Amino acid sequence: MLIGYARPSAEDSDCQNQLLLLKNAGCTELYIEEHASPKKRVQLLKMLEEAESGTQIVVSKLYTFADSTRHLVELLDKLETKGLSLLSIHENIVTKNDMEYPFTKILHSLADFQSDAISEKTKAGLSVAKDKGAVSGRPRKADENVKKAIEMYNSKKYSLVEIKEKTGISKSTLYRYLEN
Known part of the structure; x- marks a missing residue:
């Protein structure tokens, strides 16, 4: 049919x-x-x-x-x-x-080849960018904001919402910095 x-x-x-x-x-x-x-x-x-x-x-x-x-x-x-x-x-x-x-x-082989070629080109591009000084990933928060957020958290006088409003540091970012 x-x-x-x-x-x-x-x-x-x-x-x-x-x-x-x-x-x-x-x-x-x-x-x-x-x-x-x-x-x-x-x-x-x-x-x-x-x-x-x-x-x-x-x-x-x-x-x-x-x-x-x-x-x-x-x-x-x-x-x-x-x-x-x-x-x-x-x-x-x-x-x-x-x-x-x-x-x-x-x-199947062509699809794998296409995927590998894209991956290799991406890795090569990232390597060149890194050699030129580019930083991958999300930009880091300003150190003074992080320090202020940690101080506010440790003082136990502020809620996480208040800390975020005053410093721009989210709860997950704050916890990540506290772990270090």
Whole structure:
């Protein structure tokens, strides 16, 4: 069984081009989102819930189906778990018999690579910034405010609310400094 899935996009806001492709591909059932937003993909969830093992999900483009590489990996894993496969017309990708070209495995590797590349670039950027003297994390509170807050706390004459109002030091920040 072939099930088509469509979602509005900038180039196909009413899904007409996608629907034509899906019908020409032989889809007997269609799930069409009402909006392009990645949130609240009601029809996608409904389709994944209702599709039976052996069914092939057909989309015009991978982006219609998923919003990111990581999202695509998650969806392909769900399809595999349910015994479903994916056909993406534009990219000419079929996951049904991908023994020669295991698309899902390659996609997992690409997603890991993408994550590692972002992580390494972030770490390198932080290292360069640190070498230039930049300090990461939240800025420290002024020492005089901290000293005043500690004195007020130790005097036992002020409530935590009063200490915060007068010094700008929150309860959690004050406790953190008291622990040291």
